[in-house]
Amino acid sequence: xxxxxxxxxxxxxxxxxxxxxxxxxxxxxxxxxxxxxxxxxxxxxxxxxxxxxxxxxxxxxxxxxxxxxxxxxxxxxxxxxxxxxxxxxxxxxxxxxxxxxxxxxxxxxxxxxxxxxxxxxxxxxxxxxxxxxxxxxxxxxxxxxxxxxxxxxxxxxxxxxxxxxxxxxxxxxxxxxxxxxxxxxxxxxxxxxxxxxxxxxxxxxxxxxxxxxxxxxxxxxxxxxxxxxxxxxxxxxxxxxxxxxxxxxxxxxxxxxxxxxxxxxxxxxxxxxxxxxxxxxxxxxxxxxxxxxxxxxx
Numbered sequence: 001x002x003x004x005x006x007x008x009x010x011x012x013x014x015x016x017x018x019x020x021x022x023x024x025x026x027x028x029x030x031x032x033x034x035x036x037x038x039x040x041x042x043x044x045x046x047x048x049x050x051x052x053x054x055x056x057x058x059x060x061x062x063x064x065x066x067x068x069x070x071x072x073x074x075x076x077x078x079x080x081x082x083x084x085x086x087x088x089x090x091x092x093x094x095x096x097x098x099x100x101x102x103x104x105x106x107x108x109x110x111x112x113x114x115x116x117x118x119x120x121x122x123x124x125x126x127x128x129x130x131x132x133x134x135x136x137x138x139x140x141x142x143x144x145x146x147x148x149x150x151x152x153x154x155x156x157x158x159x160x161x162x163x164x165x166x167x168x169x170x171x172x173x174x175x176x177x178x179x180x181x182x183x184x185x186x187x188x189x190x191x192x193x194x195x196x197x198x199x200x201x202x203x204x205x206x207x208x209x210x211x212x213x214x215x216x217x218x219x220x221x222x223x224x225x226x227x228x229x230x231x232x233x234x235x236x237x238x239x240x241x242x243x244x245x246x247x248x249x250x251x252x253x254x255x256x257x258x259x260x261x262x263x264x265x266x267x268x269x270x271x272x273x274x275x276x277x278x279x280x281x282x283x284x285x286x287x288x289x290x291x292x293x294x295x296x297x298x
Contacts, residue, residue: 005039006202006203006206008038008039009034009035009039009203009206009207009210010206010207010209010210011210012034012038013031013034013053013206013207013208013210013211013214014210014211014213014214014217015214016030016031016034016057016211016214017057017061017210017211017212017213017214017215017216017217017218018214018215018217018218018221019214019218019237020054020057020058020061020156020179020182020211020214020215020218021057021061021179021214021215021216021217021218021219021222022175022218022219022221022222022230022233023156023160023175023218023222023230023233023234023237024156024159024160024174024175024176024177024178024179024182024234025156025157025159025160025178025182025234025237025238027050027053027054027057027058027156027182029157029241031049031050031053031054031207031211032046032047032050035049035050035207039203041200041203042198044198045198045199045200047193048190048193048194048198048199049199049200049203049204049207051186051187051189051190051193052186052190052199052204052208053204053207053208053211054182054186054211055182055183055185055186055187055190056208056211056212057208057211057212057214057215058179058180058182058183058186058215059179059183060212060215060216061179061212061215061216061218061219062176062179062180062183064216064219065172065175065176065179065219066176066180068172068176068223070170070172070173070175070176070177071173071176071177071179071180072132072169072173072176072177072180073180074132074137075132075137075177076177076180076181076184077180077184078132078134078137078138078141079137079138079140079141079144079159079177079181080141080180080181080184080185080188081138081141082137082138082139082140082141082142082143082144082145083141083142083144083145083148083181083185084141084145084185084188085141085142085145086141086142086143086144086145086146086147086148087145087146087148088145089145089146090145090146090147090148090150093146093150097150104245104246106147106150106242106245107242107243107244107245107246108242108246109147109242110157110238110239110241110242110245111238111239111242111243111246113157113161113165113235113238113242114235114236114238114239114242115235115239116161116165117161117164117165117231117232117234117235117238118231118232118235132167132169136167140162140163140166140167141181143162144158144159144162156175156178156179156182157238157241159174159177159178159181159182160174160175160178160234161238163177163178164231170227171227171230171231171234172222172227172230175222175230
């Protein structure tokens with residue numbers, strides 16, 4: 001591989017790492033296509049290389065999140081354990097279902113998750129969300145693992161929405177915990193392939209270092225953004241990828257229509273919510289001013 005391709009790999013890895021550090025997802029689902037389609041790396045080498053890159057990057061991005069108290073280690077370990085079991089079962093079931101149907105369903109699931117994330121208005125600026133019990137964390141991991149095993153993808157695109165939408169976890173805790181789970185899953189996946197993994201050591205090192213640097217940039221950027229901005233950014237990323245999957249597996253028109261509908265519904269719901277908030281604030285202001293007016297007349 002020439003020096004020009006290595007520079008390209010490093011530049012793309014910076015972007016992927018920044019995305020992973022900022023949103024807690026997007027690592028494996030972007031790294032493998034980059035290695036295979038843009039750099040011409042064989043799939044047999046791209047997958048273990050991706051596990052190394054994503055695992056190391058997630059671990060590096062998790063450290064500052066843990067220092068800020070945004071990683072739920074116990075819940076993350078239980079989710080990872082449940083995901084391993086679920087992925088095994090999902091992989092077995094996948095042999096009996098058409099791949100196109102599975103990926104189209106996954107794309108539709110991503111669009112639904114994006115829409116739900118866009119509509120959510122909970123205050124996520126603190127990490128004081130409800131505790132995650134062991135049964136619930138295992139169930140979340142099991143469900144994520146089944147979907148991941150069925151379609152061969154998952155990670156943060158399933159973990160973050162599950163924690164935010166189902167468990168009520170703050171977006172910052174969800175991102176930090178997702179990084180922890182992804183690091184565990186990547187390590188387990190690489191351990192299973194290490195005996196027959198074929199790695200381009202130089203390429204893996206360059207991509208990993210660049211991705212880690214990008215992740216630190218993403219983490220710092222995430223600290224400056226509001227919880228609402230983080231949630232919205234994650235939703236848009238999931239929306240774009242879900243649309244691409246639908247367009248590839250179902251039909252480009254179906255993917256475009258789905259994306260337009262989600263965007264339109266999201267814009268309408270946001271405007272309606274803004275009007276409701278404005279009207280409620282206006283009524284509150286009027287009600288608080290009435291007693292003052294009465295007293296001034298007296």
